[in-house]
Amino acid sequence: MDIIAGDIGGTKSWLVWVKAKESVAETCFEQVYASADFPDAETLLQQFMADARQTVKPESVCLALPGPVQAGQPTRLTNLDWTLEKASLQTQLGARQLLFINDFQAAAQGISTLTTDGYVVLNVGETPEDEGQTCAITGAGTGLGLAWMQPQANGRYHTFATEGGHTDFAPANAQQERLLAFMRQRYPHVSWERLVSGPGVNQVYQFCLQDMTGEIPADLRERNGAIVNQAALAGDPVATAAMQLFTDLYANWVGNVALLYQPRGGLYLGGGISARIQPWLQTQRFLDACFDKGRMSDLARQMPIYLITNTRLGVQGALAAAMHHTMG
Numbered sequence: 263m264d265i266i267a268g269d270i271g272g273t274k275s276w277l278v279w280v281k282a283k284e285s286v287a288e289t290c291f292e293q294v295y296a297s298a299d300f301p302d303a304e305t306l307l308q309q310f311m312a313d314a315r316q317t318v319k320p321e322s323v324c325l326a327l328p329g330p331v332q333a334g335q336p337t338r339l340t341n342l343d344w345t346l347e348k349a350s351l352q353t354q355l356g357a358r359q360l361l362f363i364n365d366f367q368a369a370a371q372g373i374s375t376l377t378t379d380g381y382v383v384l385n386v387g388e389t390p391e392d393e394g395q396t397c398a399i400t401g402a403g404t405g406l407g408l409a410w411m412q413p414q415a416n417g418r419y420h421t422f423a424t425e426g427g428h429t430d431f432a433p434a435n436a437q438q439e440r441l442l443a444f445m446r447q448r449y450p451h452v453s454w455e456r457l458v459s460g461p462g463v464n465q466v467y468q469f470c471l472q473d474m475t476g477e478i479p480a481d482l483r484e485r486n487g488a489i490v491n492q493a494a495l496a497g498d499p500v501a502t503a504a505m506q507l508f509t510d511l512y513a514n515w516v517g518n519v520a521l522l523y524q525p526r527g528g529l530y531l532g533g534g535i536s537a538r539i540q541p542w543l544q545t546q547r548f549l550d551a552c553f554d555k556g557r558m559s560d561l562a563r564q565m566p567i568y569l570i571t572n573t574r575l576g577v578q579g580a581l582a583a584a585m586h587h588t589m590g
């Protein structure tokens with residue numbers, strides 16, 4: 263069976279074409295595209311199908327989408343001006359089956375495909391006595407995703423999407439209170455995603471410029487996450503402060519997820535940014551900020567935390583969802 267699986271992102275879209283027989287999938291074409299190069303998902307998929315040069319139509323297509331996916335409704339992406347309409351896309355693709363799934367729900371499905379070289383342990387936590395423990399996955403990319411999963415008796419996971427990244431940001435100290443005041447001048451609603459994401463790195467950097475130097479020079483306003491991180495590595499003091507504050511915010515968020523879901527089966531950090539800022543996350547300071555939860559600090563500390571280094575997780579998850587859906 264020919265399957266297309268795709269992890270659509272605000273920045274990049276990762277697509278694979280596989281030939282699946284029973285539970286074995288063989289990849290015959292794989293490509294990553296810059297999402298902004300395409301006006302819509304139809305054009306992206308047309309390009310992918312042309313590039314893949316297959317002689318048949320796909321039987322099944324599964325797209326992991328960054329935004330709330332609701333049955334019977336068009337899916338509007340949160341950080342990309344695309345709206346996907348299932349019936350018309352399915353007709354265009356000529357596929358027997360088209361599945362839309364939230365991108366972090368797909369990543370959650372991808373967890374079971376991870377091998378031990380696909381993640382590193384940030385916090386050992388308390389090893390669960392049985393396998394039947396809740397897991398959660400969150401991660402910064404263009405947005406801030408969050409999903410959780412519950413193991414079932416058949417060894418599979420039941421996965422649940424959330425829009426938790428859009429919950430209200432809450433400052434943890436005086437510096438973050440100043441940050442919140444700064445952000446309120448820019449956004450009517452300051453969510454965690456406004457800060458714990460690639461665009462969030464830029465906001466945090468601008469805040470640090472304002473806070474440390476009293477001004478935000480026009481030529482420094484557009485520095486994206488990668489550039490701020492690079493400048494920090496090169497010793498720039500404002501960029502270093504920004505990456506430190508960003509890491510603290512990420513940790514505070516991860517600690518919130520630890521308490522909300524008590525994911526004793528594992529709290530996984532994914533998204534495009536986590537692996538790229540591994541040296542910032544693999545520190546005692548990150549863990550201390552994760553577990554700075556007052557009377558619940560000891561409880562939060564019990565959760566195992568894993569940093570995912572496998573950059574294909576999203577597309578592996580979309581493929582796992584497609585295989586599960588079509589082959590049971």
Ligand SMILES: Nc1ncnc2c1ncn2[C@@H]1O[C@H](COP(=O)(O)OP(=O)(O)OP(=O)(O)O)[C@@H](O)[C@H]1O
Nearest residue numbers: 271272273274403404405460486487488491534538
């Ligand atoms: N080294 C880095 N440090 C910090 N941020 C980075 C780094 N490299 C890239 N980024 C930021 O990561 C974001 C892209 O993340 P990602 O690769 O997860 O894209 P995506 O999968 O399209 O996102 P999403 O799935 O959240 O829509 C961009 O905003 C970019 O500026």
